Amino acid sequence: MAGSYDVIVLGAGPTGENVADRAxxxxxxxxxxxxxxxxxECSYWACMPSKALLRPAAAVSEANQVRGVSGARLDPAQxxxxxxxxxxxxxxxxxxxxxxxAGIDLFRGPGRITGERVVKxxxxxxxxxxxxxxxxxxxxxxxxxxxxxxxxxSREATSAHAVPGRLAIVGGGVVGxxxxxxxxxxxxxVTLLARGGLLERLPAFAGGLVAKGLRDxxxxxxxxxxxxxxxxxxxxxxxLTLGDGTTxxxxxxxxATGRAPRTEDIGLETIGIAPGSWLDVDDTMRVRNxxxxxxxxxxxxxxxxxxxxxxxxxxxxGDAIAARARGREPTVTDRSSVTCVPQVxxxxxxxxxxxxxxxxAESAGRAVRVVDYEIGDVAGAxxxxxxxxxxxxxxxxxxxxxxxxxxxxxxxxxEMIHAATIAxxxxxxxxxxxxxxxxxxxxxxxxxxxxxxxxx
Amino acid sequence: MAGSYDVIVLGAGPTGENVADRAxxxxxxxxxxxxxxxxxECSYWACMPSKALLRPAAAVSEANQVRGVSGARLDPAQxxxxxxxxxxxxxxxxxxxxxxxAGIDLFRGPGRITGERVVKxxxxxxxxxxxxxxxxxxxxxxxxxxxxxxxxxSREATSAHAVPGRLAIVGGGVVGxxxxxxxxxxxxxVTLLARGGLLERLPAFAGGLVAKGLRDxxxxxxxxxxxxxxxxxxxxxxxLTLGDGTTxxxxxxxxATGRAPRTEDIGLETIGIAPGSWLDVDDTMRVRNxxxxxxxxxxxxxxxxxxxxxxxxxxxxGDAIAARARGREPTVTDRSSVTCVPQVxxxxxxxxxxxxxxxxAESAGRAVRVVDYEIGDVAGAxxxxxxxxxxxxxxxxxxxxxxxxxxxxxxxxxEMIHAATIAxxxxxxxxxxxxxxxxxxxxxxxxxxxxxxxxx
Numbered sequence: 001m002a003g004s005y006d007v008i009v010l011g012a013g014p015t016g017e018n019v020a021d022r023a024x025x026x027x028x029x030x031x032x033x034x035x036x037x038x039x040x041e042c043s044y045w046a047c048m049p050s051k052a053l054l055r056p057a058a059a060v061s062e063a064n065q066v067r068g069v070s071g072a073r074l075d076p077a078q079x080x081x082x083x084x085x086x087x088x089x090x091x092x093x094x095x096x097x098x099x100x101x102a103g104i105d106l107f108r109g110p111g112r113i114t115g116e117r118v119v120k121x122x123x124x125x126x127x128x129x130x131x132x133x134x135x136x137x138x139x140x141x142x143x144x145x146x147x148x149x150x151x152x153x154s155r156e157a158t159s160a161h162a163v164p165g166r167l168a169i170v171g172g173g174v175v176g177x178x179x180x181x182x183x184x185x186x187x188x189x190v191t192l193l194a195r196g197g198l199l200e201r202l203p204a205f206a207g208g209l210v211a212k213g214l215r216d217x218x219x220x221x222x223x224x225x226x227x228x229x230x231x232x233x234x235x236x237x238x239x240l241t242l243g244d245g246t247t248x249x250x251x252x253x254x255x256a257t258g259r260a261p262r263t264e265d266i267g268l269e270t271i272g273i274a275p276g277s278w279l280d281v282d283d284t285m286r287v288r289n290x291x292x293x294x295x296x297x298x299x300x301x302x303x304x305x306x307x308x309x310x311x312x313x314x315x316x317x318g319d320a321i322a323a324r325a326r327g328r329e330p331t332v333t334d335r336s337s338v339t340c341v342p343q344v345x346x347x348x349x350x351x352x353x354x355x356x357x358x359x360x361a362e363s364a365g366r367a368v369r370v371v372d373y374e375i376g377d378v379a380g381a382x383x384x385x386x387x388x389x390x391x392x393x394x395x396x397x398x399x400x401x402x403x404x405x406x407x408x409x410x411x412x413x414x415e416m417i418h419a420a421t422i423a424x425x426x427x428x429x430x431x432x433x434x435x436x437x438x439x440x441x442x443x444x445x446x447x448x449x450x451x452x453x454x455x456x
Numbered sequence: 457m458a459g460s461y462d463v464i465v466l467g468a469g470p471t472g473e474n475v476a477d478r479a480x481x482x483x484x485x486x487x488x489x490x491x492x493x494x495x496x497e498c499s500y501w502a503c504m505p506s507k508a509l510l511r512p513a514a515a516v517s518e519a520n521q522v523r524g525v526s527g528a529r530l531d532p533a534q535x536x537x538x539x540x541x542x543x544x545x546x547x548x549x550x551x552x553x554x555x556x557x558a559g560i561d562l563f564r565g566p567g568r569i570t571g572e573r574v575v576k577x578x579x580x581x582x583x584x585x586x587x588x589x590x591x592x593x594x595x596x597x598x599x600x601x602x603x604x605x606x607x608x609x610s611r612e613a614t615s616a617h618a619v620p621g622r623l624a625i626v627g628g629g630v631v632g633x634x635x636x637x638x639x640x641x642x643x644x645x646v647t648l649l650a651r652g653g654l655l656e657r658l659p660a661f662a663g664g665l666v667a668k669g670l671r672d673x674x675x676x677x678x679x680x681x682x683x684x685x686x687x688x689x690x691x692x693x694x695x696l697t698l699g700d701g702t703t704x705x706x707x708x709x710x711x712a713t714g715r716a717p718r719t720e721d722i723g724l725e726t727i728g729i730a731p732g733s734w735l736d737v738d739d740t741m742r743v744r745n746x747x748x749x750x751x752x753x754x755x756x757x758x759x760x761x762x763x764x765x766x767x768x769x770x771x772x773x774g775d776a777i778a779a780r781a782r783g784r785e786p787t788v789t790d791r792s793s794v795t796c797v798p799q800v801x802x803x804x805x806x807x808x809x810x811x812x813x814x815x816x817a818e819s820a821g822r823a824v825r826v827v828d829y830e831i832g833d834v835a836g837a838x839x840x841x842x843x844x845x846x847x848x849x850x851x852x853x854x855x856x857x858x859x860x861x862x863x864x865x866x867x868x869x870x871e872m873i874h875a876a877t878i879a880x881x882x883x884x885x886x887x888x889x890x891x892x893x894x895x896x897x898x899x900x901x902x903x904x905x906x907x908x909x910x911x912x
Binding site for chain 1: 504534838873883
């Protein structure tokens with residue numbers, strides 16, 4: 001069997017779907033190759049199920065922080081059932097329907113590049129008229145000390161059907177913090193082990209507030225401690241040996257220490273690229289020094305391992321391929337994957353960030369000034385939750401007089417970050433932001449306070 | 457007694473406080489004259505107590521819309537006590553302390569202008585070296601048919617210490633809708649009577665969703681009906697006669713039909729201005745054709761009757777007076793009070809809007825295109841509340857290729873509007889907004905969908 005398409009996309013996650021969709025809208029023919037479920041990690045083992053687990057806990061927490069409200073509680077079985085619904089019970093019929101309606105052909109099975117513009121899926125050989133796009137994403141890395149105890153990865157942590165009695169989580173990044181919040185709320189006794197602090201890529205206050213929030217929820221948060229060994233006894237219990245000589249006991253352990261590109265087994269060696277590499281791309285998602293026909297979008301290019309950034313890159317990539325197929329260079333190229341990446345961490349409290357931290361801005365040689373404000377001092381925050389605790393940090397590019405980045409931590413900040421994303425992406429001058437009046441009394445009034453504190 | 461100041465401000469609400477504060481920061485001396493509580497309507501009878509009443513109901517509603525959460529309920533006595541706290545028990549000590557710390561002198565009593573740059577407070581004559589600022593705000597208007605039954609106004613509706621059995625509300629604007637939501641949630645049986653629809657200045661979907669939300673909460677919403685008469689019987693019961701010949705019975709009735717400027721009794725006649733007028737100002741808040749020394753900020757100038765806009769105008773006004781006192785023209789002038797006014801209506805669901813509606817934009821001669829999207833179709837919204845219902849409408853200025861306005865209605869949209877406020881105030885081109893990637897899965901992803909629907 002054989003087939004030929006303008007574009008062949010490896011991976012039917014949100015990134016690959018966006019690439020193919022935009023290519024088809026641009027007048028091209030497109031095929032997607034997927035070896036697992038159409039919809040990808042995000043739909044079944046990441047964003048959707050994790051947020052389905054986390055939102056009920058946040059709603060309870062937010063309600064119970066308001067004087068005059070009482071009684072809000074979680075029903076773990078209902079929360080798990082809700083999660084199952086959001087994960088479409090790990091069936092991809094609706095996503096397959098979307099692919100078909102979008103005019104994209106789907107090939108199921110592992111796809112391998114076998115040469116320039118050629119992909120094999122089982123016995124079927126597909127030839128690409130214009131481009132092959134790698135959108136295979138990433139997979140969790142299990143650190144060596146945990147390899148022998150069959151640990152949970154993000155997949156099991158988002159799809160488990162029973163609440164473990166004791167859950168140890170190794171890793172203080174986003175996955176570790178979110179899953180600690182989720183499973184503790186569902187009734188597990190969670191121990192969170194981090195080699196350093198929590199959420200270390202962000203300003204320290206963010207990890208500090210999350211550590212406090214998790215501890216207040218009952219999580220045993222242990223910072224500055226590595227795992228050196230792990231054993232599982234005959235009854236299934238796990239004992240972790242820690243770098244400080246202590247131990248931690250659990251019924252399950254989640255490895256949440258990092259991710260690797262899913263490029264080991266897609267035939268990269270046939271075109272002179274080392275299997276297992278992250279793929280280095282330009283601002284149209286075209287892989288550098290690979291002949292011009294190979295693209296990589298989403299996690300696999302290592303720019304920003306987030307669903308929304310993968311989708312963004314997917315749109316740019318699909319449009320770029322369609323433009324080049326018409327003999328034109330693309331007019332819309334990636335301007336955000338390095339300097340304007342938003343992220344919301346759905347812990348209690350929430351953390352939301354976009355753009356550059358002070359450290360990142362200074363590394364990039366930009367002269368910045370940092371402005372801090374306690375969100376709880378804003379009227380809207382005190383109304384939102386009695387005793388509101390939260391913090392905002394704005395990083396101002398002093399030369400350009402624009403906002404280079406912002407980080408917020410506190411209840412309900414997740415929907416507040418898009419304002420900063422627009423300010424960063426739009427390079428809106430501070431003097432103009434002064435005229436963007438926050439509505440009173442909302443928490444967004446922190447914008448006024450930050451600008452006043454800056455000196456406007 | 458006598459005194460002299462660079463600036464004399466009539467009215468110690470948030471607007472007047474901001475005027476005086478900015479003037480003092482600009483190196484001037486300032487006095488504030490206040491006949492009631494320092495802190496103004498907002499602190500005691502508007503924003504703060506109303507939102508203190510509304511937030512618990514919203515938290516309960518939001519929690520109970522999430523599968524897996526149950527049991528959240530309101531305790532009306534606790535909610536009223538919470539409200540009392542946010543209204544500082546109608547004592548202004550903390551605000552008086554703020555005024556003092558800001559270096560502003562406070563004069564208590566009704567202030568009257570008695571001539572150019574002269575204000576009398578009781579026996580004290582104050583002379584202004586540079587400016588007198590009217591920041592006396594507005595008062596509710598009681599429509600004639602309700603005058604005889606001693607109705608609630610916004611003051612009683614925000615400060616009442618007991619829940620009426622039956623509350624009739626006359627007026628379908630923001631006050632009427634918010635107070636219907638608050639008192640119904642607290643246990644009153646509310647009848648909301650509107651001459652037209654609800655929230656009629658906004659696109660029709662907003663009022664439609666609020667009407668549905670109020671009805672779902674048990675409010676008897678009657679649209680297209682005016683009140684022609686009202687009587688109170690010997691036992692305190694009120695009967696309203698309606699334009700359609702029907703009646704409505706209540707224990708209290710709230711007049712929420714509009715506001716008038718508090719300028720009747722401040723001596724405007726001594727300087728040739730009709731008492732009771734709204735005061736017409738330029739973009740520095742200086743009253744036109746009044747000799748150059750008279751300013752008016754906040755509700756009283758009728759530009760935008762909202763606390764945050766009054767504060768914004770207050771900052772501009774105080775800075776402008778300070779600049780002119782140094783012989784310079786102000787560099788920062790009002791650019792938002794007409795074209796970039798944000799507002800959040802804290803009903804269930806919330807409504808949030810900024811900038812121009814289609815109708816307003818077309819009246820201003822701007823060529824616009826309207827883009828609509830169901831917020832519930834965004835993954836973040838379905839995670840936020842099962843069965844999420846909400847709507848977004850974006851008004852695009854086709855010539856400038858910027859956003860002229862946006863209106864959102866749905867649970868939790870209040871903190872989402874500041875993103876649009878920044879886009880409108882910053883005149884961020886649509887093509888640049890495309891690079892402001894919303895974090896997945898938040899409700900802010902509606903931005904992506906709106907831009908895609910537009911054609912990006």
